[in-house]
Amino acid sequence: MIRKIIHIDEEKCNGCGLCAAACHEGAIEMVDGKAKLVRENFCDGFGDCLPGCPTGAITFEEREAPEYDQEAVKRAQEAKKTEAMKQEPSEGGCPGSRMMQFRQNEAENAPVMMGKPVSRLAQWPCQIKLVPTQAPFFEGAKLLIAADCTAYAYANLHEDFMRGKVTLIGCPKLDDVDYTEKLTAVIRDNDIRSVTIVRMEVPCCGGLQRAAQNALKASGKFIPWQVVTISRDGRLLD
Numbered sequence: 110m111i112r113k114i115i116h117i118d119e120e121k122c123n124g125c126g127l128c129a130a131a132c133h134e135g136a137i138e139m140v141d142g143k144a145k146l147v148r149e150n151f152c153d154g155f156g157d158c159l160p161g162c163p164t165g166a167i168t169f170e171e172r173e174a175p176e177y178d179q180e181a182v183k184r185a186q187e188a189k190k191t192e193a194m195k196q197e198p199s200e201g202g203c204p205g206s207r208m209m210q211f212r213q214n215e216a217e218n219a220p221v222m223m224g225k226p227v228s229r230l231a232q233w234p235c236q237i238k239l240v241p242t243q244a245p246f247f248e249g250a251k252l253l254i255a256a257d258c259t260a261y262a263y264a265n266l267h268e269d270f271m272r273g274k275v276t277l278i279g280c281p282k283l284d285d286v287d288y289t290e291k292l293t294a295v296i297r298d299n300d301i302r303s304v305t306i307v308r309m310e311v312p313c314c315g316g317l318q319r320a321a322q323n324a325l326k327a328s329g330k331f332i333p334w335q336v337v338t339i340s341r342d343g344r345l346l347d
Contacts, residue, residue, distance in 0.1 A: 113154040114174045119143050121166035128158035128167055133298055134182045135189070150175040151182050190245050209233040210246045229271035237279035237288050240295070247299035250275040254292065254321045255307040256314045257283075262343045263307075270307055270337070281316030288317065292324035296332065304334040310346060 117128070117137075124142040136151035137144055137158060144166070146152060154177065159167050210232050232246040237254075253274040260266050260278070277295075279288055296304070306321045308314035318336055325334055338346040 110174070110176055111171060112174055112176070113169055113171050114149060114152050115146060115154070115156060115158060116168050116170040117144050117146055118166045118168070121164045123164050123166075125163060127161040127163070131158045131161050133157065133186075135185055150178040151185070153177050153179075153182075186243070190243055207233075208241065208244055208246075226267060229267040229273075229276075231271075231275050235276050235278055237277050237291055238284055238286065240277055240291075242291065242294035243298050246275055247295060247301065249300050249302060251303045251305070252277065252296070252301050253305050253307065254279075254317065256280060256309050256317050258309050258311075258314075259307050259339050262309060262341060263339045263345075264343060266307070270305060274305065279317060280313075281320065282313040288320040289323045289327070292321055293327040296324055296330060297328040301330075301332060304332055306334065306336045308336065308338055310338050310340050 115136075122143045124139065124144070126139050126144070128144050129137045129139055132152075134148075134151045134153060136146055136148045138147045139145070140147070152174075154169070156167075156169060159169075211228075211230060232244070234240050251274045253270055253276045255266070255270070255276060255278050257278045257280050263269075277292075281288065295301070304321065304325060306318055308318050321334075325332060336347070340346050
């Protein structure tokens with residue numbers, strides 16, 4: 110069939126790899142230091158890879174090409190996520206960053222165990238800076254984006270907010286970073302069902318709320334979301 114598809118000019122390509130990283134379908138790979146369109150049926154023709162190319166090596170063209178195979182893309186993405194979960198951290202990497210999925214959230218009808226509170230953390234890592242943008246625990250997830258101080262200020266955070274959700278925590282002031290890009294990728298590239306933002310009343314927490322709201326807009330998805338603010342003495346303000 111004749112359809113719109115990307116074209117990569119190898120002479121202009123400098124091998125930076127930005128297009129391969131931007132191609133969420135996995136149509137582009139780096140081969141011998143150059144970007145290659147290795148799976149034409151994985152290219153949806155939307156051109157997410159175009160804006161990041163520093164040399165202008167990527168353009169659109171209309172030509173004979175296999176039809177875009179969305180199901181094959183989904184299968185490949187799932188296989189990649191599954192493989193990533195099996196991988197041990199690379200030499201020199203942080204073992205504490207290895208992805209893990211827990212089962213605490215399955216006991217939603219058991220708020221205590223032997224008289225003690227139950228952890229509702231569903232996955233590891235949970236820091237926004239460390240979490241991957243794609244992981245099996247994100248599929249169909251209700252996402253909680255929480256300021257890290259909230260767990261100390263609000264005593265019942267696990268039961269009231271973390272239960273049944275995938276939790277991401279961060280502090281834009283201490284991390285000195287804008288989380289928008291990372292959160293956009295998480296929301297855009299996974300089947301996120303809802304987003305809850307839990308922040309402190311302090312002004313610096315506004316950075317976390319703005320990043321989450323901007324990510325929701327940038328994702329292009331319509332997802333239910335809410336913001337909850339906690340006072341410094343542990344009260345719910347809204």
